[in-house]
Amino acid sequence: MNIPQREVRSITYPASHVFRGALLGTGQISVYHLRAWSQIKGVEIVALANRTIEKALARADEFGISPDHVYSDHRELLEGEDLDFVDIATLPDVHRVQVEDAAAQGVNVLCQKPMAPSMEDAQAMVEACDHAGVLFSINENWRWRTWYRDLKRLVEEGAVGKPKYIRIVRHTNLTVPRPGESLPEFFKDQPYIMNMERLILYEWGIHLIDVMRFLFGEVNWVFARMDRTSPISIGEDRAYITMDVGGVNCLVDISWGSIGVEKRESQLEQVTLEGNQGSIELLPDEADMLRISNHEGSRTQPAFTGTSDDAYQASYTAAQAHFIGCLREGREPETAARDNIRTLGAMFASYESAAENNVIHLQNADS
Amino acid sequence: MNIPQREVRSITYPASHVFRGALLGTGQISVYHLRAWSQIKGVEIVALANRTIEKALARADEFGISPDHVYSDHRELLEGEDLDFVDIATLPDVHRVQVEDAAAQGVNVLCQKPMAPSMEDAQAMVEACDHAGVLFSINENWRWRTWYRDLKRLVEEGAVGKPKYIRIVRHTNLTVPRPGESLPEFFKDQPYIMNMERLILYEWGIHLIDVMRFLFGEVNWVFARMDRTSPISIGEDRAYITMDVGGVNCLVDISWGSIGVEKRESQLEQVTLEGNQGSIELLPDEADMLRISNHEGSRTQPAFTGTSDDAYQASYTAAQAHFIGCLREGREPETAARDNIRTLGAMFASYESAAENNVIHLQNADS
Numbered sequence: 260m261n262i263p264q265r266e267v268r269s270i271t272y273p274a275s276h277v278f279r280g281a282l283l284g285t286g287q288i289s290v291y292h293l294r295a296w297s298q299i300k301g302v303e304i305v306a307l308a309n310r311t312i313e314k315a316l317a318r319a320d321e322f323g324i325s326p327d328h329v330y331s332d333h334r335e336l337l338e339g340e341d342l343d344f345v346d347i348a349t350l351p352d353v354h355r356v357q358v359e360d361a362a363a364q365g366v367n368v369l370c371q372k373p374m375a376p377s378m379e380d381a382q383a384m385v386e387a388c389d390h391a392g393v394l395f396s397i398n399e400n401w402r403w404r405t406w407y408r409d410l411k412r413l414v415e416e417g418a419v420g421k422p423k424y425i426r427i428v429r430h431t432n433l434t435v436p437r438p439g440e441s442l443p444e445f446f447k448d449q450p451y452i453m454n455m456e457r458l459i460l461y462e463w464g465i466h467l468i469d470v471m472r473f474l475f476g477e478v479n480w481v482f483a484r485m486d487r488t489s490p491i492s493i494g495e496d497r498a499y500i501t502m503d504v505g506g507v508n509c510l511v512d513i514s515w516g517s518i519g520v521e522k523r524e525s526q527l528e529q530v531t532l533e534g535n536q537g538s539i540e541l542l543p544d545e546a547d548m549l550r551i552s553n554h555e556g557s558r559t560q561p562a563f564t565g566t567s568d569d570a571y572q573a574s575y576t577a578a579q580a581h582f583i584g585c586l587r588e589g590r591e592p593e594t595a596a597r598d599n600i601r602t603l604g605a606m607f608a609s610y611e612s613a614a615e616n617n618v619i620h621l622q623n624a625d626s
Numbered sequence: 627m628n629i630p631q632r633e634v635r636s637i638t639y640p641a642s643h644v645f646r647g648a649l650l651g652t653g654q655i656s657v658y659h660l661r662a663w664s665q666i667k668g669v670e671i672v673a674l675a676n677r678t679i680e681k682a683l684a685r686a687d688e689f690g691i692s693p694d695h696v697y698s699d700h701r702e703l704l705e706g707e708d709l710d711f712v713d714i715a716t717l718p719d720v721h722r723v724q725v726e727d728a729a730a731q732g733v734n735v736l737c738q739k740p741m742a743p744s745m746e747d748a749q750a751m752v753e754a755c756d757h758a759g760v761l762f763s764i765n766e767n768w769r770w771r772t773w774y775r776d777l778k779r780l781v782e783e784g785a786v787g788k789p790k791y792i793r794i795v796r797h798t799n800l801t802v803p804r805p806g807e808s809l810p811e812f813f814k815d816q817p818y819i820m821n822m823e824r825l826i827l828y829e830w831g832i833h834l835i836d837v838m839r840f841l842f843g844e845v846n847w848v849f850a851r852m853d854r855t856s857p858i859s860i861g862e863d864r865a866y867i868t869m870d871v872g873g874v875n876c877l878v879d880i881s882w883g884s885i886g887v888e889k890r891e892s893q894l895e896q897v898t899l900e901g902n903q904g905s906i907e908l909l910p911d912e913a914d915m916l917r918i919s920n921h922e923g924s925r926t927q928p929a930f931t932g933t934s935d936d937a938y939q940a941s942y943t944a945a946q947a948h949f950i951g952c953l954r955e956g957r958e959p960e961t962a963a964r965d966n967i968r969t970l971g972a973m974f975a976s977y978e979s980a981a982e983n984n985v986i987h988l989q990n991a992d993s
Binding site for chain 1: 786790791793795797847849851853855857864866868875877879881883884885886898900902903904905917918919920921924983984985
């Protein structure tokens with residue numbers, strides 16, 4: 260992987276500056292983005308764009324944005340508005356053109372995962388933003404979930420000694436379409452998913468690869484298996500990945516087609532993290548508790564405060580607030596695109612591994 | 627793998643025949659063997675041998691065997707006794723010589739897993755028994771555990787549709803020695819374990835490979851990782867194996883050094899088996915229940931009847947009774963050594979995979 264060199268931007272903004280942003284893409288997920296922006300001080304969302312303009316107009320109405328600033332074309336939006344940043348929440352296939360167009364206008368970019376449908380696109384996007392001198396970060400909210408922050412802090416405090424192993428499991432039920440049954444919500448809301456050749460890992464599991472990188476460092480190699488349960492949607496709805504991340508054995512085991520396995524709805528994955536001195540577990544089936552066990556004994560605490568919905572929204576807000584903080588202070592975001600391209604690379608390597616039934620080693624030239 | 631051809635023995639015994647057996651090796655596990663023999667009709671254990679004769683004498687006393695029939699050398703036993711079979715419960719390193727010596731005397735053999743420390747030894751053992759025309763079976767009791775029998779029956783009845791995936795997890799706590807602490811029971815009883823270069827998979831996890839083969843057929847390939855938590859014992863105390871067994875994605879995830887993870891003692895592994903129509907779970911943390919979930923709903927039942935100790939003993943009794951039944955009727959045991967050599971091969975392939983960090987394909991020439 261040829262990762263572009265880090266370029267630290269030197270622009271900073273005064274504390275009083277109110278960032279003018281626009282949202283590209285007003286699909287299902289945009290509600291969480293807009294709620295988050297409404298909760299972050301010093302940010303105003305002034306415009307929206309969406310291919311189907313009716314959706315954008317409805318979203319604008321919902322969030323008090325004037326219909327005069329709603330567009331069906333992102334280029335018209337970029338030309339018609341005076342912006343500090345765009346928040347890109349469209350499908351990956353259009354990320355590259357939208358990022359390059361924003362960069363060409365000198366507009367900073369926060370872009371939804373997955374960054375791009377290929378490494379070539381992703382590298383071109385990073386280079387375009389570097390060339391334009393704009394900040395380019397990926398909206399990777401999972402590493403902002405409070406329980407993963409807690410996990411990282413606990414590991415750094417030595418709660419488990421040297422980390423050896425982590426297993427993250429999430430098997431859900433009836434998320435994929437089945438013959439003779441009505442479409443699950445997830446597919447009703449996002450019908451394009453039915454025809455995605457890359458499905459559960461590309462659309463969702465990439466979050467867990469990023470979490471592993473957040474916790475332990477760089478991915479040295481991956482070995483992955485993909486499988487499909489639904490006879491209707493065409494992409495993989497199961498993925499089992501073994502990774503070496505910073506010397507830790509990492510297992511990611513996800514499925515959307517596990518009939519009867521999921522017992523309750525939770526924002527939490529089943530996580531077992533073990534070190535040579537103790538372990539930490541996230542327990543969705545035990546009232547969303549986090550359990551820390553070591554030689555001092557075992558204690559549990561809630562994995563998050565408030566409702567599960569609050570926790571879900573909070574990770575968006577934290578991820579977006581981080582972007583604004585970095586933009587204001589001229590800092591490199593931890594989810595900078597030049598870093599996140601490694602998460603993307605590990606995701607593509609997983610598909611390659613599954614296709615070739617072999618271990619794929621990653622070159623992290625910059626690490 | 628060059629697997630010897632099947633030779634069906636034609637010898638049968640009348641229903642009234644009482645099989646005269648001897649037990650080689652009177653260590654910790656021998657209690658379960660002897661209890662099992664005492665429960666199987668038409669069997670009499672007439673002699674014992676053990677390198678440390680005091681242990682054999684104590685065992686003989688415990689099970690009502692005359693001290694005149696206790697030996698420190700298995701050859702003296704084989705020469706001094708009139709036997710139908712030997713039950714070999716010694717360490718793997720001496721299996722070959724003991725099996726070959728028994729075969730040379732025309733004595734049938736039931737031998738503890740792992741069969742041998744190398745494939746070469748195992749093949750030589752199978753050939754020696756074929757040449758002598760004696761039955762040679764491996765005492766693989768896990769596939770006789772009632773819950774794995776139930777799992778197989780349920781799958782065959784179509785409870786989950788087409789099987790896609792199975793995950794078997796067993797992480798236990800404080801099973802490996804730790805600095806500044808007294809030795810765990812397991813090591814006190816079997817101190818040689820401390821210096822075994824191959825540990826958790828060789829000594830214990832091989833059962834789970836055999837269970838996978840019992841459930842789904844032949845192992846097509848393995849990818850394995852090994853790790854160690856104990857700074858004292860030298861072998862791996864963690865193993866994570868991905869296998870394709872008869873087209874089913876199989877994950878075996880075992881550890882002896884997981885501090886705080888094990889919540890209760892149970893004979894049950896955590897098992898999640900999923901097909902395209904449903905799932906079956908074994909739930910050690912939920913009162914040892916077996917749960918079947920499919921379109922007809924979800925139901926639970928106890929994974930076994932009686933106490934956990936009863937269930938443990940019962941799998942020995944069932945495995946040994948199967949051997950006697952096959953011996954009596956001239957049938958091929960399902961755990962015949964010529965079959966079990968494939969379980970052994972998948973186990974060695976796992977070590978090779980971990981050492982080379984690569985996928986190892988198995989040749990099952992006979993399948």
